[in-house]
Amino acid sequence: MNNISLKQLRYFCALAEHGHFGRAAEVSGISQPALSVQIKELEIELGIALFERSSRHVCLTAFGEQVTVRVNEILRAVDDLYDLARASRDRLTGRFKIGIIPTIAPYLLPTVLRYLSEEYSELDIHVRETLSSKLINELNDRTLDCAILALPIGETSFTEFPLFTESMVLVRPVTSEIPITSPEQLLDQKLLLLEEGHCFREQALTFCKVGTTRPRDGLDGSSLSTLVQMVGAGLGVTFIPEMAVPVEVGSARVCLNRFRPPEPGRVVGMIWRKSNPLASQFERVAEIVRRAAEYLRHQHRSQYDGLGI
Amino acid sequence: MNNISLKQLRYFCALAEHGHFGRAAEVSGISQPALSVQIKELEIELGIALFERSSRHVCLTAFGEQVTVRVNEILRAVDDLYDLARASRDRLTGRFKIGIIPTIAPYLLPTVLRYLSEEYSELDIHVRETLSSKLINELNDRTLDCAILALPIGETSFTEFPLFTESMVLVRPVTSEIPITSPEQLLDQKLLLLEEGHCFREQALTFCKVGTTRPRDGLDGSSLSTLVQMVGAGLGVTFIPEMAVPVEVGSARVCLNRFRPPEPGRVVGMIWRKSNPLASQFERVAEIVRRAAEYLRHQHRSQYDGLGI
DNA sequence: TAAAAATACTCCATAGGTATTTTAT
DNA sequence: ATAAAATACCTATGGAGTATTTTTA
Numbered sequence: 002m003n004n005i006s007l008k009q010l011r012y013f014c015a016l017a018e019h020g021h022f023g024r025a026a027e028v029s030g031i032s033q034p035a036l037s038v039q040i041k042e043l044e045i046e047l048g049i050a051l052f053e054r055s056s057r058h059v060c061l062t063a064f065g066e067q068v069t070v071r072v073n074e075i076l077r078a079v080d081d082l083y084d085l086a087r088a089s090r091d092r093l094t095g096r097f098k099i100g101i102i103p104t105i106a107p108y109l110l111p112t113v114l115r116y117l118s119e120e121y122s123e124l125d126i127h128v129r130e131t132l133s134s135k136l137i138n139e140l141n142d143r144t145l146d147c148a149i150l151a152l153p154i155g156e157t158s159f160t161e162f163p164l165f166t167e168s169m170v171l172v173r174p175v176t177s178e179i180p181i182t183s184p185e186q187l188l189d190q191k192l193l194l195l196e197e198g199h200c201f202r203e204q205a206l207t208f209c210k211v212g213t214t215r216p217r218d219g220l221d222g223s224s225l226s227t228l229v230q231m232v233g234a235g236l237g238v239t240f241i242p243e244m245a246v247p248v249e250v251g252s253a254r255v256c257l258n259r260f261r262p263p264e265p266g267r268v269v270g271m272i273w274r275k276s277n278p279l280a281s282q283f284e285r286v287a288e289i290v291r292r293a294a295e296y297l298r299h300q301h302r303s304q305y306d307g308l309g310i
Numbered sequence: 311m312n313n314i315s316l317k318q319l320r321y322f323c324a325l326a327e328h329g330h331f332g333r334a335a336e337v338s339g340i341s342q343p344a345l346s347v348q349i350k351e352l353e354i355e356l357g358i359a360l361f362e363r364s365s366r367h368v369c370l371t372a373f374g375e376q377v378t379v380r381v382n383e384i385l386r387a388v389d390d391l392y393d394l395a396r397a398s399r400d401r402l403t404g405r406f407k408i409g410i411i412p413t414i415a416p417y418l419l420p421t422v423l424r425y426l427s428e429e430y431s432e433l434d435i436h437v438r439e440t441l442s443s444k445l446i447n448e449l450n451d452r453t454l455d456c457a458i459l460a461l462p463i464g465e466t467s468f469t470e471f472p473l474f475t476e477s478m479v480l481v482r483p484v485t486s487e488i489p490i491t492s493p494e495q496l497l498d499q500k501l502l503l504l505e506e507g508h509c510f511r512e513q514a515l516t517f518c519k520v521g522t523t524r525p526r527d528g529l530d531g532s533s534l535s536t537l538v539q540m541v542g543a544g545l546g547v548t549f550i551p552e553m554a555v556p557v558e559v560g561s562a563r564v565c566l567n568r569f570r571p572p573e574p575g576r577v578v579g580m581i582w583r584k585s586n587p588l589a590s591q592f593e594r595v596a597e598i599v600r601r602a603a604e605y606l607r608h609q610h611r612s613q614y615d616g617l618g619i
Numbered sequence: 620t621a622a623a624a625a626t627a628c629t630c631c632a633t634a635g636g637t638a639t640t641t642t643a644t
Numbered sequence: 645a646t647a648a649a650a651t652a653c654c655t656a657t658g659g660a661g662t663a664t665t666t667t668t669a
Contacts, residue, residue, distance in 0.1 A: 005388060007316055008634085022649060035635045037650060047395035050587030053452070054649065055643065060452060062587050063405060064398040068391060075387045078380055079314060085380070086356035089373040096372060143362070143369060158668085276668095278359030278371050317659085331624060344660045346625060363624065364668070467643090 007079060009043040010072045012036055013051065017069050020059050093282050098127045100136035100148035104201040104225060105269060108244040109149070109294060116293040117286065132198045140274060147273040147283050149290065151200050159272040160280060162287040165294045169205060169240040169265040172232045172255050180258045191237035193228050196221040201267075205240040208265035229253045240265070244294075247301050269294070316388060318352040319381045321345055322360065326378050329368050402591050407436045409445035409457035413510040413534060414578060417553040418458070418603060425602040426595070441507045449583060456582040456592050458599065460509050468581040469589060471596040474603045478514060478549040478574040481541045481564050489567045500546035502537045505530040510576075514549040517574035538562045549574070553603075556610050578603070 015025040016036065026036035044051050051065035061069060088094055101110065110128065117126060129136070129145060136148040137156065152161050171187075187209050195202045220236060222228040226249055228239040233253035241249055243266075250257060271287040273280060324334040325345065335345035353360050360374035370378060397403055410419065419437065426435060438445070438454060445457040446465065461470050501518065504511045529545060531537040535558055537548040542562035550558055552575075559566060580596040582589060 005316060005391065006634095007314060023647095031634085032636055033649075034637085034651080039634080041650085047391065049395045049399045053583070053585050053587060055585050059649085063455075064395065064403070067394060067398070067404060071387055071391060071394070075384055078384045078387070082314065082356065082377060082380060085376060086358045086373065089376070090358045094373070095376060143367075146372075274362070276362050276364050278362060332622095340659090341661055342624075343626080343662085347659080350625085368624085 004046055005043065007076070009039050009046075010076060012039045013043060014069070014072055014076060016040060016052065016059065017061055017065065022059060093121050093124050093279065093286070096125045096127060097121075097286075098129065098145045100129045100131065100139060100145045100150075102133055102136065102148075102150045102200065103130055104195070104199060104242060105149060105244070106130045108242075108248055109290075109297065112293040112297050113149075113290050116289050116296075120285075120289055133200045134198070140272065143274075146277065146279065147271055147286065149269065149271050151204065152268040152270040152272075154272055156272075158275055160275050160283075161270050161272050162284065163268050163270040164287065164291045165298070166266050166268050168243045168259065169208065169267070170243055170246060170257050170259055172229055172239050172241055172250070172257055174232055174235045174238075175254050175256050176235060187238070193220055193222060193231050193237040193239040195225070195228065196223055201225075201240075201242065204267050205265070208240075225249055229255060242267070244297065244301065313355055314352065316385070318348050318355075319385060321348045322352060323378070323381055323385060325349060325361065325368065326370055326374065331368060402430050402433050402588065402595070405434045405436060406430075406595075407438065407454045409438045409440065409448060409454045409459075411442055411445065411457075411459045411509065412439055413504070413508060413551060414458060414553070415439045417551075417557055418599075418606065421602040421606050422458075422599050425598050425605075429598055442509045443507070449581065452583075455586065455588065456580055456595065458578065458580050460513065461577040461579040461581075463581055467584055469584050469592075470579050470581050471593065472577050472579040473596065473600045474607070475575050475577050477552045477568065478517065478576070479552055479555060479566050479568055481538055481548050481550055481559070481566055483541055483544045483547075484563050484565050485544060502529055502531060502540050502546045502548040504534070504537065505532055510534075510549075510551065513576050514574070517549075534558055538564060551576070553606065553610065 012025070012029050012031075015029045016022065019025040019028065022036055022040075023033045026033040029036060040052065047068075049064055050062050051068060052059050053062050085094075106128075114126065114128075117124065129139065131139075133148075133150045133154075136145065136150060137154065137159075139145040140148055140159065149164070152163055154161060192205070192209065194205060220231065222231060222239075225239075225241050225245050229241065229249045230253055231237065232239050232255050246257065271283070271290060273283045277283070321334070321338050321340075324338045325331065328334040328337060331345055331349075332342045335342040338345060349361065356377075358373050359371050360377060361368050362371050415437075423435065423437075426433065438448065440448075442457075442459045442463075445454060445459055446463065446468075448454040449457055449468065458473070461472055463470060501514070503514060529540065531540060531548075534548075534550050534554050538550065538558045539562055540546065541548050542564045555566065580592070580599060582592045586592070
């Protein structure tokens with residue numbers, strides 16, 4: 002049975018250093034007999050003497066000297082655990098795996114990553130971009146630490162942290178005449194949507210189905226960028242999130258219009274497993290993401306206004 | 311206060327490996343609640359969670375994973391202490407510093423070293439050849455582990471282990487006529503002795519002073535070899551230990567004679583500090599030295615007989 | 620509802636304290 | 645005779661057990 006204790010090893014080091022039971026005990030904050038007993042037990046446990054005692058000197062045996070080196074290493078390694086813990090407690094360390102859906106990633110990520118790496122310089126951030134359903138699986142798998150997606154998810158095992166609400170904007174060909182300002186006006190439009198699985202598709206449809214009918218099916222696109230290009234080619238209309246506007250619109254021959262309230266939109270938030278012990282850290286991370294989004298929105302809003310919409 | 315215990319670290323490893331409190335507890339030979347408590351205390355001590363718990367899975371946090379590597383190293387290092395102890399207990403390890411007086415060293419050492427290195431193949435043997443008084447100081451200094459010299463020493467702090475008794479042999483010039491067989495006959499001889507400090511000098515004189523007078527002072531030599539050469543040159547007579555005969559006599563034009571009992575002689579033994587915890591090991595070493603000397607004596611005796619003395 | 624972890628409590632082993640003895644210089 | 649380590653003995657902390665509750669899938 003391995004019954005050596007770290008206390009014994011610390012006492013051993015103190016005694017090895019001071020060569021005197023009384024002083025070593027004092028330094029160790031225990032009484033001399035307590036130290037004597039512990040050293041003796043350590044020797045019994047190892048089955049060999051560590052010190053050569055006399056009333057004048059206490060000095061290490063040859064074996065004791067070999068042990069000193071190793072024990073110092075051990076104690077140093079244990080102390081390192083504390084340091085590591087403190088570092089990990091105060092700020093995230095090591096790998097940090099964040100998931101994000103495709104209809105947010107391209108627009109939010111650059112800014113978020115910049116903000117995060119400013120705050121957590123030594124954090125090794127991994128990004129995974131995929132559909133909400135996969136992100137959720139990977140969160141449950143513990144493959145991801147957290148995910149940025151549209152709320153609500155409605156899984157009780159997750160903490161949902163709302164980041165911001167973003168509006169949907171309608172993208173029309175420049176050739177179209179009158180602005181569309183209510184869902185009803187969409188019914189005779191050909192609506193281009195992201196392919197099945199994207200939550201943004203569902204969100205757009207939800208808005209359109211405010212009534213009971215839905216717009217004529219159009220084509221599916223695999224990215225917002227593609228959809229906008231398709232709109233520019235006159236194939237129909239589509240929605241994009243407000244945040245995508247500065248990136249996706251510009252090159253394409255399209256025009257935008259907002260709706261009158263209630264504007265279509267969605268809540269974007271960050272989620273993580275409630276059981277993850279880094280939860281408190283994640284709130285800080287989420288706050289940083291929120292600030293990044295806010296900054297982005299201000300930037301965009303000025304451009305947006307510049308577009309005169 | 312550093313209150314992590316090795317037990318906790320072992321439990322941690324078990325839990326990290328099994329991912330299940332119940333099984334890890336079983337493997338560790340304790341109950342599940344005991345394990346729960348210890349893991350929790352470890353986490354409290356470190357101030358950060360090591361595991362992410364749910365009733366389905368128990369898995370390491372990012373921090374826990376970092377800790378696993380280090381803890382495994384720590385536990386391995388602790389186990390190594392046991393191995394090191396066992397190795398040191400069963401056989402001498404590391405440096406072994408042995409002292410030996412000049413009137414024994416050249417004759418006994420080669421054989422002793424051969425015997426010792428056969429028995430302790432990985433022992434790093436250091437030899438120190440000097441006068442008894444210095445050897446004793448160095449034993450007290452703990453510079454030496456043990457010493458081979460003429461007994462008795464009479465220090466209570468030393469264990470004296472007698473190895474063998476060796477006779478002194480008189481060395482005469484071949485030109486001298488009649489054998490000398492009793493101390494009295496030495497009184498009119500010119501006696502060549504080792505310089506002050508060699509115990510062998512005192513031992514020779516002790517024999518000569520069996521009566522009250524002592525032989526005429528001769529010259530001092532720094533080694534037995536020198537003395538024998540001086541005898542060959544007709545400068546006087548000298549004593550050498552029996553063991554030195556095969557080495558020192560042969561090239562010189564001298565003849566030998568023994569005395570009738572009580573033959574002059576001395577007890578050669580090994581000494582070490584009583585307080586040295588390797589004492590039991592030293593008895594084994596001493597026994598090996600004794601066997602080496604015995605072997606040597608048999609070898610010499612046949613040569614000696616061949617000389618027809 | 621079932622499986623697993625956490626909690627509550629109890630007990631005993633042992634670390635550590637004080638007083639004393641032994642040892643070695 | 646003195647300084648230091650070892651021993652004896654006692655106390656109290658805490659490690660570990662059993663029984664139970666809480667949690668989550």
